[in-house]
Amino acid sequence: MKIIVPMAGRGSRLRPHTLTTPKPLIPIAGKPIVERLVKSIAKVVEDPIDEIAYVIGKDFGEVIEKDLLSIAEDLNAKGTIYYQDKPLGTGHAIMCAKDSLSGAAVIAYAxxxxxxxxKIDKEADSVIWVKKVENPSAYGVVNLNEDNQITELVEKPETFVSDLAVIGIYYFKNVVVLKDELQKVLDQNIIHGxxxxxxxxxxxxxxxxxxxxPGKVDEWMxxxxxxxxxxxxxxxxxxxxxxxxxxxxxxxxxxxxEIxxxxxxxxxxxxxxxKIGPxxxxxxxxxxxxSTIKNSLIQTFAEVKNANLDNAMIGNFAKFDGKFTAISIGDYSVLE
Known part of the structure; x- marks a missing residue:
């Protein structure tokens, strides 16, 4: 089993934190997002993970590449790095890793x-992870038939189609079939947006x-x-x-x-x-x-004094001394 992780985008909506650390490497509860993601996938698929292929930007740097390869090693898997030079969409990102698109694979956006x-239905040719949502018009959704098979994919439907939203994780029994179809998409220049x-x-x-x-998840975060x-x-x-x-x-x-x-x-x-927590x-x-801190995320080697924080995010090596609350300061920032 392989895991393909397209993650070339830096994550502009999470700036300033992603100016120095790509979004998938931001720690959540002490571990990078991408590490938690691939380990959750490994638990669901049950089969041993042979390879984790990451599609990243060339500007991520050697240190980040080593971190990604280390995550693969922790799962006794081969780590492979591919590059996406331009943000040309999900299909293009997957095809950047075309040399790893063989056999059974999970594709997951980080x-x-x-x-x-x-547990994955191994009789299916593919499984698409979904979660029931209250506002399906904001998502891509799937429609099912009476046999619990996906018959339709609709992006942000204006009228109700389904409340099962696609979360961006897919299993393919033979990912070569997807590879061949995406090659046709590229060759025929089929573009949306x-x-x-x-x-x-x-x-x-x-x-x-x-x-x-469908593979229905309990929590989607x-x-x-x-x-x-x-x-x-x-x-x-x-x-x-x-x-x-x-x-x-x-x-x-x-x-x-007090904790x-x-x-x-x-x-x-x-x-x-x-007072820390919850x-x-x-x-x-x-x-x-x-300080008093709740509902907040503070990264490594930060210094916080005289603070009353709620819904705050503080980067690595940042220094904060003040009375602001819902702050967001990036790595190496200083507010004193």
Whole structure:
């Protein structure tokens, strides 16, 4: 089994944090989004992961590439790096990894997290992960027949078609079939909104009679902008805490402070005269003093003093001293 992860976009809606770290590498509850994503996929598919292929921008840099390859190694998988030079859509991004498009594969866009306990129907030619939503007109949705097969893909329907939204994760029993159809999309220059879309390849597969079925997830968590990323951090912390995962390091130094779980607190964090939580993640080496913090995400080696934070996101090595609340400051920023 292979996992293909198109992730070349830097994540402009999550700036300033993505100016220095691509969105899929932003830690949520202590681990990068893309790491949590591929490990969740590995749990659902059950089969061993042979390869994880990442499609990234050339400007991501050597350090980030090494981090991505390390994530693959943790799953005993081969890591492969491909590049997408221009933002030409989902279909184009997948075809940038065409040398890895063989056998069974999951394609997953690295700006979403999920929780699910379903198992992939290996009789289906493809499975599309979906989640029931309240406002389907804002999403791409699928329509099902009486046999629980996907018969239709509709992008942001103006009239009701279905409330099952596509979350951006797909399984293909033989991904070569998708590769062949997407090559035709590129060759024939089939473009929507200036981009080549995966849906055109999927619709061509359906026209040939291939069977697509839904995989319904319990939780779908977005990481598109600062507010939803902070919200996702809190939702994930609750799930991890409920599952009994250890979230608070034994190496923290705590003085006259109170922690309300769920919280993630990394290695060698210093807490002095603070109230932390609920729904707070603090990265390794950070120092928090004289503050009250809830529903917030603080990355590594940050320094926070005299703060009352709620719905805040603070980058790596940032320094903050003040009375603002719902702030968002990027890596190495200083507010004193």
């Amino acid at each position: 700006d979403t997290l999920f929780e699910a306990d379903f 200036g981009e080549y879309q995966i849906n055109d390849g999927i619709k061509a597969m359906q026209a040939k009679g291939l069977v697509f079925k 977005d990481c598109g902008n600062k507010n939803v990323t902070v919200e996702t951090n809190g939702r994930l912390l609750k799930i991890l805490h409920k599952n009994g995962e250890k979230l608070i390091s034994d190496s923290i130094k705590i003085e006259n402070s 309300t779980e769920p919280c993630y607190i990394g290695e060698n964090v210093v807490l002095k005269n603070v 729904n707070v993640s603090i990265g390794d080496g950070s120092k928090i003093e004289e």
